[in-house]
Amino acid sequence: MAVYTQISDGELEAFLGEYDLGELVSFSGIAEGVENSNFLVRTTADTFILTLYEKRVNRDDLPFFIELMRHLAKKGLNVPSPVPGRDGATLRELNGRPAAIVTFVDGVWRRRIRPSCCRELGAGMAEMHVAGLDYDRVRENNLSVAGWRPLFDSCDLPKREIYHAMHNQLNMELHHLEAHWPRDLPVGTIHADLFPDNVFFLGDTLSGFIDFYFACTDILAYDLAICLNAWCFETDGSFNVTKARNLVMGYESVRPLSAAERAALPILARGSAIRFLLTRLYDWLNHPEGALVKPKDPMEYHQKLRFHQGVSGPAAYGLT
Amino acid sequence: MAVYTQISDGELEAFLGEYDLGELVSFSGIAEGVENSNFLVRTTADTFILTLYEKRVNRDDLPFFIELMRHLAKKGLNVPSPVPGRDGATLRELNGRPAAIVTFVDGVWRRRIRPSCCRELGAGMAEMHVAGLDYDRVRENNLSVAGWRPLFDSCDLPKREIYHAMHNQLNMELHHLEAHWPRDLPVGTIHADLFPDNVFFLGDTLSGFIDFYFACTDILAYDLAICLNAWCFETDGSFNVTKARNLVMGYESVRPLSAAERAALPILARGSAIRFLLTRLYDWLNHPEGALVKPKDPMEYHQKLRFHQGVSGPAAYGLT
Numbered sequence: 001m002a003v004y005t006q007i008s009d010g011e012l013e014a015f016l017g018e019y020d021l022g023e024l025v026s027f028s029g030i031a032e033g034v035e036n037s038n039f040l041v042r043t044t045a046d047t048f049i050l051t052l053y054e055k056r057v058n059r060d061d062l063p064f065f066i067e068l069m070r071h072l073a074k075k076g077l078n079v080p081s082p083v084p085g086r087d088g089a090t091l092r093e094l095n096g097r098p099a100a101i102v103t104f105v106d107g108v109w110r111r112r113i114r115p116s117c118c119r120e121l122g123a124g125m126a127e128m129h130v131a132g133l134d135y136d137r138v139r140e141n142n143l144s145v146a147g148w149r150p151l152f153d154s155c156d157l158p159k160r161e162i163y164h165a166m167h168n169q170l171n172m173e174l175h176h177l178e179a180h181w182p183r184d185l186p187v188g189t190i191h192a193d194l195f196p197d198n199v200f201f202l203g204d205t206l207s208g209f210i211d212f213y214f215a216c217t218d219i220l221a222y223d224l225a226i227c228l229n230a231w232c233f234e235t236d237g238s239f240n241v242t243k244a245r246n247l248v249m250g251y252e253s254v255r256p257l258s259a260a261e262r263a264a265l266p267i268l269a270r271g272s273a274i275r276f277l278l279t280r281l282y283d284w285l286n287h288p289e290g291a292l293v294k295p296k297d298p299m300e301y302h303q304k305l306r307f308h309q310g311v312s313g314p315a316a317y318g319l320t
Numbered sequence: 321m322a323v324y325t326q327i328s329d330g331e332l333e334a335f336l337g338e339y340d341l342g343e344l345v346s347f348s349g350i351a352e353g354v355e356n357s358n359f360l361v362r363t364t365a366d367t368f369i370l371t372l373y374e375k376r377v378n379r380d381d382l383p384f385f386i387e388l389m390r391h392l393a394k395k396g397l398n399v400p401s402p403v404p405g406r407d408g409a410t411l412r413e414l415n416g417r418p419a420a421i422v423t424f425v426d427g428v429w430r431r432r433i434r435p436s437c438c439r440e441l442g443a444g445m446a447e448m449h450v451a452g453l454d455y456d457r458v459r460e461n462n463l464s465v466a467g468w469r470p471l472f473d474s475c476d477l478p479k480r481e482i483y484h485a486m487h488n489q490l491n492m493e494l495h496h497l498e499a500h501w502p503r504d505l506p507v508g509t510i511h512a513d514l515f516p517d518n519v520f521f522l523g524d525t526l527s528g529f530i531d532f533y534f535a536c537t538d539i540l541a542y543d544l545a546i547c548l549n550a551w552c553f554e555t556d557g558s559f560n561v562t563k564a565r566n567l568v569m570g571y572e573s574v575r576p577l578s579a580a581e582r583a584a585l586p587i588l589a590r591g592s593a594i595r596f597l598l599t600r601l602y603d604w605l606n607h608p609e610g611a612l613v614k615p616k617d618p619m620e621y622h623q624k625l626r627f628h629q630g631v632s633g634p635a636a637y638g639l640t
Contacts, residue, residue, distance in 0.1 A: 008431035009521075025426045025522070028360065031349030040348065040360060042367075042426075106345045106362075111328035201329075202345070 005037045005052045005095055012041070012050075015094050018085040019101065021045050032197070035213060041101070049080060053098040057213055062098055064139040065212050066090050068132070068189060069102065075131040078208035080105055107200025107207035118231055118243045120206035121199055122250025125191070125227065128209065129220050130255055132189030141192060141216040143275050145181045149174055151278045155285055166302070170274070173305065177271050182219065182264045190223040191215050195230045221261040224251055225268035228317060229276065229304050237303050245318030262314045269308040269317075277301035325357045325372045325415055332361070332370075335414050338405040339421065341365050352517070355533060357417075360424075367424040369400060372417040377533055382418055384459040385532050386410050388452070388509060389422065395451040398528035400425055427520025427527035435566045438551055440526040441519055442570025445511070445547065448529065449540050450575055452509030461512060461536035463595050465501045469494055471598045475605055486622070490594065493625065497591050502539065502584045510543040512536050515550045541581040544571055545588035548637060549596065549624050557623050565638030582634045589628040589637075597621035 007015075007027075016024055022044035030038040030049075037052040053062060066082045070090070073081035080102035082090035091100050110117050141147070152174060157167035191198070193214035200207045224247070232243040251257070280298035287295045311317075327335075327347075336344055342364035350358040350369075357372040373382060386402045390410070393401035400422035402410035411420050430437050461467070472494060477487035511518070513534035520527045544567070552563040571577070600618035607615045631637075 009428045010432050012428075023523070024428055026424070026428060026520075029351035031351040047362075104346070108329045108332075108344055108346060112330050200346075203343070 004054050005097060007039065007050075007052070007095055011095060012039075015050075015092075015099070016041075016043070018087070018092065019083065020086060021048065021083070021101070037097075040104075047104040048083065048101050049104055050094075050099065050101050052094060053100075057098075059098055061139060061213075062091055062100075064137045065215060066100060067137055068135055068215055069212055071135045072128060072131055073103075077128060077131055078105055079128075079212070080210055105200055105208040105210055107202050109197045109199060110201055111196070113196060113231055113243065115240075115242045115246045116204060117201065117206075118227075118246040119250035120201070120204070121194070121227060121231060122224070122247040122252075123254050124199070124206045124209065124250075125194060125223055126251045126254035128191065129188055129223065135189045139216045141190075141218040143192070143214070143279065144216075144218055144222070145177055145271060148177070148271075148274060148278055151282060155278065155282050160285075170277075173270070173274060173309070177267070177274065180267055181271065182260070182267065185219045185221055185261055185264055186258070187217060188220045189215060190218050190220060192218065192223060192226065194223060194227050219264075219268065220255075221257065221264060222268050222272065224248065224257075225265060225272040226275075228265070228269050229272050229301070232317075233304060233307075237300075239307055239316075241316075241318040248317065248319055262319055265314045265317055265319070266308055266311050270305060273301050273305035273308055277305060324374050325417060327359065327370075327372070327415055331415060332359075335370075335412075335419070336361075336363070338407070338412065339403065340406060341368065341403070341421070361421070368403060368421050369424055370414075370419065370421050372414060372419050374417065377418075379418055381459060381533075382411055382420075384457050385535060386420060387457055388455055388535055389532055391455045392448060392451055393423075397448060397451055398425055399448075399532070400530055425520055425528040425530055427522050429517045429519060430521055431516070433516060433551055433563065435560075435562045436524060437521065437526075438547075438563045438566040439570035440521070440524070441514070441547060441551060442544070442567040442572075443574050444519070444526045444529065444570075445514060445543055446571045446574035448511065449508055449543065455509045459536045461510075461538040463512070463534070463599065464536075464538055464542070465497055465591060468497070468591075468594055468598055471602060475598065475602050480605075490597075493590070493594060493629070497587070497594065500587055501591065502580070502587065505539045505541055505581055505584055506578070507537060508540045510536060510538050510540060512538065512543065512546065514543060514547050539584075539588065540575075541577065541584060542588050542592065544568065544577075545585060545592040546595075548585070548589050549592050549621070552637075553624060553627075557620075559627055559636075561636075561638040568637065568639055582639055585634045585637055585639070586628055586631050589631075590625060593621050593625035593628055597625060 012027060013024055025042040025044060027039050027041045030040055035056050036054050039050040041048045041050045069079050070082050072079045083101040084090050091098060093099060152170060157163040193211060198211040199209055227247055228244055232240050234240055277298050280296050280301060283295040284298050332347060333344055345362040345364060347359050347361045350360055355376050356374050359370040361368045361370045389399050390402050392399045403421040404410050411418060413419060472490060477483040513531060518531040519529055547567055548564055552560050554560055597618050600616050600621060603615040604618050
């Protein structure tokens with residue numbers, strides 16, 4: 001939970017003066033999100049989210065994210081849609097940070113995942129993939145296979161004795177992934193961070209997606225593999241095959257997977273597990289004392305990685 | 321900024337099931353407030369605030385606060401109004417904590433205080449005092465003169481060498497306040513925490529008051545003295561007499577002060593300064609490493625206290 005940058009009423013009113021959004025009625029910082037500062041802004045016209053992009057987001061990537069949301073919203077997907085100011089610009093500056101106002105997406109994220117949620121998620125993700133196919137901007141995924149080794153090295157595990165065993169395991173896993181990472185699967189624009197808190201529901205129906213700040217151009221099925229990890233394990237670490245099958249079936253109801261994509265799911269799931277394992281490990285080892293945001297436990301993803309290392313094929317995910 | 325207790329969608333939906341407030345549309349934790357956990361809840365009917373009362377709030381005091389808000393709202397003041405469930409109860413339990421839903425008060429708090437804000441504040445506070453005169457519940461102010469000595473003792477300043485000089489100064493000040501604290505001034509229901517972040521404005525007009533969780537039965541003019549400290553000093557520590565005069569004139573436009581109340585303002589301001597100095601000092605000395613909420617600087621109120629110690633009478637506050 002975090003608001004890193006405070007905004008004064010005067011600063012906000014001056015900022016809103018560049019938009020046609022009516023008068024300010026209220027605003028409050030939102031205690032969710034770990035990368036950027038988010039504010040709920042109500043005006044006489046509507047409710048919006050104002051985001052201030054903090055230092056972990058690369059400024060050069062912002063046009064990719066903003067235009068992607070606009071692209072998807074135009075195609076009818078329920079995602080935050082960037083609101084232009086009177087001058088047409090969606091990205092401007094507030095308090096020394098890049099800032100944008102986006103529309104508010106109704107919905108609640110599901111803490112308790114039911115299999116039917118996974119089916120909704122799969123179908124919604126596939127719709128997003130299809131809608132993103134003609135998005136013309138490209139952003140390389142700096143957290144895919146080429147990015148893992150430098151991240152692993154920067155964790156500097158050999159320096160810490162208790163991590164020696166993990167260092168050797170991950171080193172071997174990285175060699176395996178680097179050697180076997182699929183090269184010919186369909187590529188497109190993926191969300192790349194579809195954790196439950198970025199997927200909204202109204203009742204049992206998926207109502208929208210938020211937080212496109214890891215979106216990139218990468219293997220489409222990799223997004224599915226991320227969700228296998230983020231949605232299909234129980235809190236005790238066990239893998240729920242019913243949820244996995246629902247996820248894939250939901251996806252295929254919109255965009256059927258090729259045989260090659262299905263066959264690649266185990267290695268994509270291993271890659272996705274190591275991606276979140278490494279970023280969490282890095283944050284775990286490097287978070288400052290008394291940081292506002294408690295780092296997430298990397299061991300959760302170590303356990304998930306081991307599960308995927310042990311599967312013999314896509315049948316382990318309920319695929320027939 | 322803080323949300324101490326997380327709520328799941330399922331818990332919230334079950335909780336909302338006890339109300340007639342329509343379907344849940346969205347909810348998010350609010351990164352403001354340091355005592356309780358607050359959530360912005362939107363339903364198909366309206367927008368509300370859900371508060372979970374954390375351990376610093378005494379459960380036995382909650383009916384006083386809740387009923388006070390209801391009392392003031394009924395009299396037309398724009399304050400959060402407790403929303404009853406279908407069974408008529410406003411105070412219930414969620415996630416092991418007392419919880420209440422209140423109406424949302426539109427407005428924005430002013431980071432930059434103009435003298436005209438102080439006039440609005442004075443008039444609004446006086447209206448609140450008048451409206452509270454026939455509120456029939458009583459809550460003693462445990463942070464008034466009788467409470468300061470125990471709080472001072474619990475800070476245990478003699479244990480820390482750098483605080484020895486402050487210990488002696490505050491000890492003398494407490495003796496002075498205990499000997500001269502006024503006993504016969506008009507008493508009523510006061511807010512007791514009217515800092516700028518608890519007072520909302522829409523444009524230049526005061527739109528409402530929030531956060532009644534320090535409200536109590538005490539000297540009415542003490543509320544005014546709290547605002548002299550919280551609203552009339554500049555960030556460089558200088559006292560702005562124009563703001564003070566606006567505050568008192570605004571107050572008197574609704575409820576004129578007696579000669580005794582005016583004469584007592586300097587000592588009430590000293591008392592209010594030591595009250596916030598002591599609670600901040602206590603929090604400063606006792607906050608846990610890595611606490612979510614950064615404690616406020618007690619020295620700000622030490623400086624304010626010294627200002628009031630030096631005034632010769634109410635004329636120092638711009639009163640003629």
